[in-house]
Amino acid sequence: MNKSQLVFVPCPGMGHLIPTIEFAKLLINHDHRFSVTVLIINSPFDATYNAYVHSLVSSPSPSFPTRLHLTLLPSTLPTNISQHHKGTFLDAFFENHKPHFREAVSNLESGPDSPPLAGFVVDMFCSPVFDVADEFGVPAFAFFPSGAAYLGFLSQFYTLMERRGVDTTAFNFKDSGMEFAFPSFLNAIPAKVFPLLVLEKGWESFSRNHARLHKKARGIIVNTFEELESHAVLSFSSNGGIPVYPVGPILSIEGPSNPAQQGFDVIKWLDDQPPSSVLFLCFGSLGYFDQVESGFLDRTAEVGIVIGWAPQAQILAHGAIGGFVSHCGWNTILESIYFGVPVATWPLTSEQQINAFHLVRELKIGVEISLDYRTGFSNGSKTEVLGAERIEKGMRDVMAAKENEIRRKVKDLSEKSRRALAEDGSSYINLGRFIDDIMNMK
Incomplete structure (x- = not known):
């Protein structure tokens, strides 16, 4: 049996880390050829998250799978933090961690019994890590912990706004009453519900970076299931673009303890x-x-x-x-x-x-x-x-x-949702499709 290892990189936040780890468990339980190493970085903003991470790494649950490994990376903060908007800070924060990602993956590959590296699974916010995957010559897939409809919104947003000549950062744009059609939504979306990531000027570079994920990634793993978002999932498959794998709902039923x-x-x-x-x-x-x-x-x-x-x-x-x-x-x-x-x-x-x-x-x-x-x-x-x-x-x-x-x-x-995760359910099948694709890209 040919064994392979994957590197997962979550964004430092509870809503990103927990589904990333749960997806890693799902994958290695589905296919025993895989081991997964999750590279974790401390949050620059959330001390509670950092305390949880340290307890998770130092004292993993006895039920934690043996083929799932957690590695806490050193933290490197950008200089002149006070001069950064939060969006530009995060761009610099992830860029500064590239050397730590490189070193951790090099160490994984150099182990005496280390299986070959099959690829990366990278959180949507950590776009600089895609460059590291390129350096190691392996495919990188994006992990999107939100829904398929929102993924479609992000991937189309800037193209649509530029085509319409709309300045989304104008002071009163979100209160303008304007509505816009997106392929992943059945109904036109009013500007008043657009996320702040695309409305505030300081976030534009950051949000554009992960809006481009569909151009950098070899596929996108989405925490949803086909029966919930059938229209949104179909909107991706119908245009012949990047593969999308709805593998959810990825849940932590136990949740972090306090x-x-x-x-x-x-x-x-x-x-x-x-x-x-x-x-x-x-x-x-x-x-x-x-x-x-x-x-x-x-x-x-x-x-x-x-x-x-x-x-x-x-x-x-x-x-x-x-x-x-x-x-x-x-x-x-x-x-x-x-x-x-x-x-x-x-x-x-x-x-x-x-x-x-x-x-x-x-x-x-x-x-x-x-x-x-x-x-x-x-x-x-x-x-x-x-x-x-x-x-x-x-x-x-x-x-x-x-x-x-x-x-x-x-x-x-x-x-x-429960049937989707069961054997031969839609998410079970999509997880198998992802595994087949990543193994065939080696």
């Missing part, structure tokens, strides 16, 4: 609640409240709880959960679908606005609190405040009658 929250057993609290009676509010690893007014805690003590970190997957899997108010990160959307829980949309940043649009208008499996609420990348500020009436309506709608159309669709997609 010992600081082990003093309160939220699952035990849920066990005491009636079926489908609890509305879960969670805004991801970067969403938080500056403070919670103590009067609110007193008023709601008998009907709810407020906690810090939450084991999201285990909560969504619980029968007491009837609805989910979410920031609409893609990993969270996939978890809510997998466990059959309808979502009320309250996006914050990144591509979450377009995800919310996708969920409500395209897939029709969510209800709207807001589609265009956003906090800035730089300081998290937001002048608009969502009114209580909008929030209440969204909450009531998502908790509406147990057998409404949205809930029926989510339950149906939940079953399809």
Whole structure:
């Protein structure tokens, strides 16, 4: 049996690292010829992430596959950090790590029992690593932890805007009322839900770099499944372009642990609640409240709880959960679908606005609190405040009658998401197609 090894490079963020590792597990369990080394870099912005990474590398779970290896690389920060916009900083940050990537891969290849290097799987944000793959003479595939519809948006965005003569960084563009058609979406997309990556001037170079992924990569692995985004997946296959492999939903059912929250057993609290009676509010690893007014805690003590970190997957899997108010990160959307829980949309940043649009208008499996609420990348500020009436309506709608159309669709997609991962399911087949392609490129 011919053995091969792959190098994975995730972007330093929870929403990127965890699905990358879960995809590596999926791949080596699918095909025993492969071993995978994940090259991890510390985040320049998130100390909590760094602490998690260090614990993961130093004390991996006993269930961690033996053919999956984690390597923490030295951290090299760009000079004159204060003079960089965050977008240009990240460009320089990944470029500065090229020597560390080269050295780590050279060490892998020089090992006495090292299997031949078959290729790289590189996060969409880490475009300089594609140059390193070229130096080693192996193919590099992009790993895209968001959905296929958003991938289509990114790959077409700058071409479409330039063709239309649109300046997307104009002060009031996102409030212009303009709408644009993209092949990966059934409906025209309003500018108000465009992600900040393509709206803020300082991010233009960075976002253009990973919009060009389809020109650098030999294929793109997408964390989605065909039955969820059939139109978007078909939009790639119909134009004869770069191969796209929908292999999801790639989920970490256990999720990262947080010992600081082990003093309160939220699952035990849920066990005491009636079926489908609890509305879960969670805004991801970067969403938080500056403070919670103590009067609110007193008023709601008998009907709810407020906690810090939450084991999201285990909560969504619980029968007491009837609805989910979410920031609409893609990993969270996939978890809510997998466990059959309808979502009320309250996006914050990144591509979450377009995800919310996708969920409500395209897939029709969510209800709207807001589609265009956003906090800035730089300081998290937001002048608009969502009114209580909008929030209440969204909450009531998502908790509406147990057998409404949205809930029926989510339950149906939940079953399809599980079948997609099973043997001979669509994602299982696409993973095999990816393996065949990368082995034939050697």
